[in-house]
Amino acid sequence: xxxxxxxxxxxxxxxxxxxxxxxxxxxxxxxxxxxxxxxxxxxxxxxxxxxxxxxxxxxxxxxxxxxxxxxxxxxxxxxxxxxxxxxxxxxxxxxxxxxxxxxxxxxxxxxxxxxxxxxxxxxxxxxxxxxxxxxxxxxxxxxxxxxxxxxxxxxxxxxxxxxxxxxxxxxxxxxxxxxxxxxxxxxxxxxxxxxxxxxxxxxxxxxxxxxxxxxxxxxxxxxxxxxxxxxxxxxxxxxxxxxxxxxxxxxxxxxxxxxxxxxxxxxxxxxxxxxxxxxxxxxxxxxxxxxxxxxxxxxxxxxxxxxxxxxxxxxxxxxxxxxxxxxxxxxxxxx
Amino acid sequence: xxxxxxxxxxxxxxxxxxxxxxxxxxxxxxxxxxxxxxxxxxxxxxxxxxxxxxxxxxxxxxxxxxxxxxxxxxxxxxxxxxxxxxxxxxxxxxxxxxxxxxxxxxxxxxxxxxxxxxxxxxxxxxxxxxxxxxxxxxxxxxxxxxxxxxxxxxxxxxxxxxxxxxxxxxxxxxxxxxxxxxxxxxxxxxxxxxxxxxxxxxxxxxxxxxxxxxxxxxxxxxxxxxxxxxxxxxxxxxxxxxxxxxxxxxxxxxxxxxxxxxxxxxxxxxxxxxxxxxxxxxxx
Numbered sequence: 108x109x110x111x112x113x114x115x116x117x118x119x120x121x122x123x124x125x126x127x128x129x130x131x132x133x134x135x136x137x138x139x140x141x142x143x144x145x146x147x148x149x150x151x152x153x154x155x156x157x158x159x160x161x162x163x164x165x166x167x168x169x170x171x172x173x174x175x176x177x178x179x180x181x182x183x184x185x186x187x188x189x190x191x192x193x194x195x196x197x198x199x200x201x202x203x204x205x206x207x208x209x210x211x212x213x214x215x216x217x218x219x220x221x222x223x224x225x226x227x228x229x230x231x232x233x234x235x236x237x238x239x240x241x242x243x244x245x246x247x248x249x250x251x252x253x254x255x256x257x258x259x260x261x262x263x264x265x266x267x268x269x270x271x272x273x274x275x276x277x278x279x280x281x282x283x284x285x286x287x288x289x290x291x292x293x294x295x296x297x298x299x300x301x302x303x304x305x306x307x308x309x310x311x312x313x314x315x316x317x318x319x320x321x322x323x324x325x326x327x328x329x330x331x332x333x334x335x336x337x338x339x340x341x342x343x344x345x346x347x348x349x350x351x352x353x354x355x356x357x358x359x360x361x362x363x364x365x366x367x368x369x370x371x372x373x374x375x376x377x378x379x380x381x382x383x384x385x386x387x388x389x390x391x392x393x394x395x396x397x398x399x400x401x402x403x404x405x406x407x408x409x410x411x412x413x414x415x416x417x418x419x420x421x422x423x424x425x426x427x428x429x430x431x432x433x434x435x436x437x438x439x440x441x442x
Numbered sequence: 443x444x445x446x447x448x449x450x451x452x453x454x455x456x457x458x459x460x461x462x463x464x465x466x467x468x469x470x471x472x473x474x475x476x477x478x479x480x481x482x483x484x485x486x487x488x489x490x491x492x493x494x495x496x497x498x499x500x501x502x503x504x505x506x507x508x509x510x511x512x513x514x515x516x517x518x519x520x521x522x523x524x525x526x527x528x529x530x531x532x533x534x535x536x537x538x539x540x541x542x543x544x545x546x547x548x549x550x551x552x553x554x555x556x557x558x559x560x561x562x563x564x565x566x567x568x569x570x571x572x573x574x575x576x577x578x579x580x581x582x583x584x585x586x587x588x589x590x591x592x593x594x595x596x597x598x599x600x601x602x603x604x605x606x607x608x609x610x611x612x613x614x615x616x617x618x619x620x621x622x623x624x625x626x627x628x629x630x631x632x633x634x635x636x637x638x639x640x641x642x643x644x645x646x647x648x649x650x651x652x653x654x655x656x657x658x659x660x661x662x663x664x665x666x667x668x669x670x671x672x673x674x675x676x677x678x679x680x681x682x683x684x685x686x687x688x689x690x691x692x693x694x695x696x697x698x699x700x701x702x703x704x705x706x707x708x709x710x711x712x713x714x715x716x717x718x719x720x721x722x723x724x725x726x
Contacts, residue, residue, distance in 0.1 A: 396704070
């Protein structure tokens with residue numbers, strides 16, 4: 108219990124993250140931190156193979172993880188939506204990634220339905236939240252000093268049956284739904300995805316890309332905190348004797364110099380190219396690739412961008428034919 | 443550990459293969475003929491012309507290289523590699539008997555099985571001819587199934603002309619034309635002087651019976667395809683083999699994206715009408 112952020116809440120704005128103590132006994136006052144569920148399943152550094160030199164060659168041994176069961180308390184609907192997207196990519200594409208699968212099998216998720224939205228949240232417009240729909244084992248909704256608990260899996264039901272809890276009153280269920288609905292209505296940001304992917308493909312030469320590239324630092328923060336970004340690179344680390352080598356994958360980002368490198372040239376040499384690559388992939392080509400948007404509306408990329416670039420605002424500017432009238436960014440408050 | 447590895451398909455596992463022959467093609471280009479150390483792997487390895495492998499060097503890393511050899515002779519697995527980057531330069535120091543790693547084959551090959559009865563025009567530039575060599579061998583093994591074959595190949599300098607003896611052999615085949623061009627020729631150059639797309643003017647093409655296989659610099663495709671379209675060839679009959687940064691080979695690492703495509707998985711061979719909106723777009 109002492110690990111839970113009891114009595115704390117977070118405030119998030121573009122380029123700004125602050126925690127404050129509220130003096131309350133609220134367990135779930137913090138909506139989310141920089142990381143989603145992603146690191147638990149798509150590990151930031153995942154050894155793929157352990158390769159040893161042998162007489163006349165080498166032998167490559169899969170370094171499959173043997174994770175312990177992990178229960179995560181407090182995952183949000185956006186986190187679950189992100190997990191569902193990662194499942195689609197790592198488990199249900201041409202291959203079932205055995206490393207991701209091993210970690211995924213051991214994950215037990217206790218979700219919390221959001222009853223407070225951050226200024227950066229737009230899950231309602233992405234239809235991913237604030238209510239956790241699927242993918243959880245248990246889902247909690249806090250209503251005053253009561254917790255409404257819902258099972259979403261066999262494992263969740265099993266756990267629930269072992270606890271001596273009283274069945275929820277209909278009144279409590281209705282009140283929880285009202286709180287979640289009010290949270291959805293309170294969201295100030297939204298992402299207009301109706302005309303995607305094509306509208307963003309069509310905006311390839313829009314002057315807004317130059318404008319946002321002037322602010323973007325290509326620091327890769329947005330991709331590191333995104334619950335769905337899946338780019339990775341492979342790193343080879345031989346030991347000092349050069350007899351053993353670790354072949355591992357690491358999170359990568361389309362904002363790096365190396366991402367688009369091919370024998371002597373870079374396909375995406377400028378920050379403009381890379382920001383356009385990221386946003387177009389996230390919101391447009393992702394739909395063509397996986398049948399779903401790559402954005403869940405968690406707002407992390409807005410909060411953790413050191414210069415407060417807001418993708419919802421960039422998208423609206425890009426979908427407006429005359430961009431030059433709307434190039435003023437929203438002020439970064441409190442910095 | 444081994445039992446566990448065998449129980450699921452692990453696309454990351456690298457298979458050791460011995461270099462049985464190293465053929466020098468040019469100063470910085472060699473063809474490596476490989477044989478898997480594991481005989482079972484050797485027996486079951488099959489590929490299509492136009493597919494690629496991830497080649498691995500112990501302690502250094504992996505690089506995507508197209509398979510250059512005849513898909514009907516899978517026991518001879520050839521890769522032509524130019525020493526240009528960190529990994530390929532290290533590979534250049536290897537000799538017969540040394541061991542490389544192979545993971546593959548990956549990607550979509552040339553649509554040859556789907557094209558019986560068609561004339562085939564092959565347009566390549568520089569080392570870009572490597573991915574079509576296997577396609578040409580495939581056609582010549584089934585010569586009667588295809589119409590005329592025209593091989594148009596351009597190089598910057600005569601020094602860049604690889605596989606000379608193969609071009610000579612293909613030229614002697616029935617109903618086959620081989621046209622070469624160099625835009626920086628030397629005194630001994632007996633062929634066309636200029637860029638490869640100028641060779642289109644020197645061949646007759648039956649536009650509705652033809653499929654075109656193109657491989658080389660993207661600028662060659664962007665300049666060449668409009669000429670082919672003017673000759674009446676539909677863009678649905680033109681196939682291009684593309685190059686992008688690849689690390690995984692299975693559409694997961696994200697580097698090779700071009701618009702909605704993962705070039706490693708949806709390509710490298712792609713139908714032109716599908717990639718046309720993206721080719722030549724800056725930063726795509």
